Amino acid sequence: MTLQALSVLSYNMHKGFSVGNRSFVLPEIRLALHKVNADLVFLQEIQGQHLQNARQIAGWPELSQIEYLAKDLWPYHAYAKNAVYEHGHHGNAILSKYPFVSWENLNVSPFSWASRSVLHASIQLPGLSNPVHIICIHFGLLARERRRQMAMLCRRINSHVPRDAVLIIAGDFNDWSEQANRQFHHSLGLREVFQVMQGSHVQSFPVWLPIFRMDRIYYRGLKPIDCAGLTASPWRLLSDHAALTANFSLTSN
Incomplete structure (x- = not known):
């Protein structure tokens, strides 16, 4: 059986x-993530552990957050720390309905005081001979920090991802000046799904009155079908960011 389409959040x-x-x-x-039921979920600022909150907050799950979110729907998942502190750590995660071939967490923090990482994984989809590469990112707040992180990410992709491989990069870019697009397109042949489908990056922050175009889904080797920024209820009552969704045909455009 060959998979015909792929959904991403x-x-x-x-x-x-x-x-x-x-x-x-x-x-x-x-509940909101399960209702969308995407094939791949790219998460930023997921809590890996917080000993103090686990003791003090009613309803804190016995499972880790990634296990709690993935349970019953995503049998494959990877979590990568990018910030470690006294009571625990948080980072990036990917939930997948399809098995991982590999995954690796890459430190892209150019400064000692900045904790940032990139989670690079590959998955095997039904009917495809080659793995699909997927990267979850959360870039820094400073422009000079993001420029260095972009350069690190481009070097990683050029050295570890075949040019003809299907590739998806999603996450919080903190790129309100929209500098990433030019470098991704020219260096890596990537396109951003909202820019292609709607003419501009989606306004995703803050979720109750979206102004800044912070969150992105880049791709190559796929054909976009549709995309949406989720800002209505229940999403506007949850995080300060909107969730982004996209559906792709597994036919190169």
Whole structure:
């Protein structure tokens, strides 16, 4: 059986808390993610461990956040730390309905005080002979930091991803000046799904009044079908970022 289409969701989930950390909303995030039921889920700011919150917050799951979110729907998942502190750590994660061939967490922090990483995985899809490469990112807040991170990511892709391989990069780029697009397109042959389908990157932050175009889904070797930024209820009551979704045909464009 050959898979004909692939659905993707990308989400900065703010460690399972609502805006301003007013409420612990991980159960509601789980319900919302399961309702979308994407084949691949790219998560940023997922909490790997927080010993203090586990003791103090009612409803904190016994499972890790990635196991809790993945349970019953995504049998394959990978979590990568990018920030470690006294009570725990958080980072990026990928949930997948299809098995991983490999995954690796890459440190892209150009400064000692900045904790950032890139989660690079490959998965095997039914009917495809070659693995699909998928990368979850959360870039820094400073322009000079992001430029270095972009350069690191481009070097990684050029050295580890075949030019004819299907590739998806999704996450929180913090790129309100929209500098990533030029480098991704010219250096890597990537296109951004909202720019292709709707004419511009989607406004995704803050979710209750989206102004900044922070979150992206880049691709190559696929044909986009549709995409959406999820800003209505329940999403506007969860993280401060909108979730992004995209559907692709597994036919190169």
